[in-house]
Amino acid sequence: MSKSVNLRELSQRLNLSQTTVSRALNGYPEVSPSTRKRVAEMAEKLGYAPNSRARSLATGCAMAIGHVIPRSIHEMMNPIFLEFIAGAGETYSRHGYDMIITVVDDANEESAYREIASRKKADGVIIHGPAVNEHRHKLLKELNLPFVVHGRIPGAEAETSWIDMKNRRAFARATDLLLDLGHKRIALLNGLEHMDFAARRRQGFEEALAARGLAPDPALMRSADMTEPYGCDSAMEMLAMDGPPTAFLVSSMISAIGVARAVGQRGLRTGTDVSIITHDDALSFLPNSGEVPIFTCTRSSVRYAGEKAGELLLNMIADPLSAPTALHLDAELIIGQSTGPAPK
Numbered sequence: 001m002s003k004s005v006n007l008r009e010l011s012q013r014l015n016l017s018q019t020t021v022s023r024a025l026n027g028y029p030e031v032s033p034s035t036r037k038r039v040a041e042m043a044e045k046l047g048y049a050p051n052s053r054a055r056s057l058a059t060g061c062a063m064a065i066g067h068v069i070p071r072s073i074h075e076m077m078n079p080i081f082l083e084f085i086a087g088a089g090e091t092y093s094r095h096g097y098d099m100i101i102t103v104v105d106d107a108n109e110e111s112a113y114r115e116i117a118s119r120k121k122a123d124g125v126i127i128h129g130p131a132v133n134e135h136r137h138k139l140l141k142e143l144n145l146p147f148v149v150h151g152r153i154p155g156a157e158a159e160t161s162w163i164d165m166k167n168r169r170a171f172a173r174a175t176d177l178l179l180d181l182g183h184k185r186i187a188l189l190n191g192l193e194h195m196d197f198a199a200r201r202r203q204g205f206e207e208a209l210a211a212r213g214l215a216p217d218p219a220l221m222r223s224a225d226m227t228e229p230y231g232c233d234s235a236m237e238m239l240a241m242d243g244p245p246t247a248f249l250v251s252s253m254i255s256a257i258g259v260a261r262a263v264g265q266r267g268l269r270t271g272t273d274v275s276i277i278t279h280d281d282a283l284s285f286l287p288n289s290g291e292v293p294i295f296t297c298t299r300s301s302v303r304y305a306g307e308k309a310g311e312l313l314l315n316m317i318a319d320p321l322s323a324p325t326a327l328h329l330d331a332e333l334i335i336g337q338s339t340g341p342a343p344k
Contacts, residue, residue: 005046005047005048006048007021007022007048009046010039010042010043010046010048013042013046014038014039014042016035016039020035020039021039024036024039024040025039025040025043025096061123061317062120062121062122062123063096063097063098063123064097064098064099064100064121064122064123065088065092065097065098065099065100065122065123065124065125065126065310065313065314066100066101066102066116066121066122066124066125066126067085067099067100067101067102067125067126067128068102068104068109068112068113068116068125069081069101069102069103069104069128070104070105070106070109071103071104071105071106079254079283079285079286080252080281080283080302081128083281083282083283083284083302083303083306084128084150084302084303084305084306084309085099085101085306086284086303086306087301087302087303087304087305087306087307087308087309087310088126088306088307088309088310089306089310090306090307090310091306091307091310091311091314092310092314095314097123097314100116100121100122102116109136110139113125113136113139113140113143113145114139114143116145117143117144117145122145123146123317124145124146124147124148124313124314124316124317125140125145125146125147126147126148126149126150126309126310126313127140127147127148127149127150127151127153128150128151129150129151129195130149130150130151130152130153130195130196131194131195131196132154132193132194132195132196132199133194134153134154134156134196137149137153137156137160146313146316146317146320147160147161147313148161148162148163148309148312148313148316149161149162149163149164150162150163150164150305150306150309151164151195151196151197152164152196153196154196157326158324159324160324161312161313161316161324161325161326162326162327163305163308163309163312163326163327163328163329164197164326164327164328164329165197165300165305165328165329165330165331166328166329166330166331167197167198167200167201167204168200168201168203168204168207169204169330169331170201170204170279170298170300170330170331170333171200171201171202171203171204171205171208171249171279171298172204172205172207172208173204173208173298173333174204174249174277174296174298174333175204175205175208175209175249176208177277177296177333177339178247178249178275178277178339179208179209179212179214181247181275181339181340181341181342182341182342183246183247183275183342184214184246184342185217185220185243185244185245185246185247186205186209186220186245186246186247186248186249187220187221187222187234187235187238187245187247187248187249188201188202188205188216188220188221188222188248188249189222189230189231189234189235189248189249189250189251189255189259190202190221190222190223190251191223191224191225191226191251191252192223192224192225193223198223198251201251201279202221202223205249219238219241220238220245222234226251226252226254226255227254227255227258228254228255228257228258228261229258230255230258231250231252231254231255231256231257231258231259231261231262232258232259232261232262232265233258233262234258234259234262235248235258235259235262235263236262236265236266239262239263239266239268239274240266245274246273246274246275246342246343247274247275247276247277247339247342248274248275248276248277249277249278250276250277250278250279251278251279252278252279252281253278253279253280253281253283253286253288253295253297254286255278256276256278256295256338259276260276260338263276270337270338271337271338271339271340272340272343273343275296275338275339275340275342276295276296276338276339277295277296277297277298277338277339278295278296278297278298278338279297279298279299279300279331280295280297280298280299280300280334281299281300281301281302282299282300282301282302282303282304283302284303288336292335292336292337293334293336293337294336294337294338295336295337295338296333296334296335296336296337296338296339297333297334297336298331298332298333298334299331299332299333299334300329300330300331300332304329305329308327312325312327
């Protein structure tokens with residue numbers, strides 16, 4: 001493997017000043033696109049990796065992106081968060097940025113954002129898990145700290161930059177599929193419904209039922225942290241009812257695995273006696289793959305969302321006067337082995 005070069009050596013190879021090369025690598029607008037392209041190509045060819053501390057001193061930027069995680073939402077133990085971080089981290093790395101993750105008690109979340117802004121510890125932050133009654137965006141605007149929302153903030157979509165899946169549409173389509181298969185007793189195992197994504201999924205579920213003249217049964221609806229025991233315990237309770245569900249719509253692959261375990265423990269067959277549709281975040285370590293996937297699912301890659309959220313935020317940092325940008329992603333509806341006609 002060849003030895004990587006430093007900024008002086010890179011500049012000599014290009015016959016450009018170190019200042020011009022540094023500005024080209026950092027996207028300064030006064031450097032022509034052709035020069036930026038030439039510098040980037042030579043940097044990649046020679047394996048030039050700028051030191052983030054040096055770039056910080058040269059540009060006055062922190063060269064870091066912040067993620068503030070309240071302890072109460074258990075994000076550090078959440079594989080979906082880790083997959084998002086993996087995608088975002090790849091984007092940061094490509095652009096020479098570091099990542100700062102700060103885990104705080106809920107009461108100290110605002111203080112953490114204020115410290116990031118006052119001490120210039122990060123050039124921007126990602127808001128995770130927006131709630132139905134969200135407020136963090138107001139604080140970050142007050143602090144003049146660029147941010148992108150992973151999800152959406154109700155009522156603030158036009159004034160914030162965000163990336164989100166079409167949660168309502170995805171769960172409406174999934175419910176329609178189960179209704180088309182003849183299922184009428186459909187259970188919803190949702191995430192915590194004070195979170196915006198879960199509220200939208202419930203809305204899609206209820207709208208699809210209402211369009212067929214059906215009302216949701218509160219006894220067949222749950223809202224909790226999306227763990228495997230939550231899926232199993234909820235399904236065991238519901239399947240023991242006098243009028244058990246014939247199908248489950250689940251907000252997480254991890255919880256869906258619990259539902260499938262409960263179905264088996266009841267002596268029933270998934271896809272024949274009980275149908276399951278889950279949301280699949282395309283987790284790299286838990287693939288729902290194969291020619292015919294195990295679970296019928298609504299699929300949207302959370303790793304891809306992390307990559308794109310990172311790009312949105314870095315673009316915003318490079319151009320602070322740019323208008324807010326949103327990416328609204330469709331989820332695929334993929335037919336797997338876990339669904340079939342309602343049992344007679």
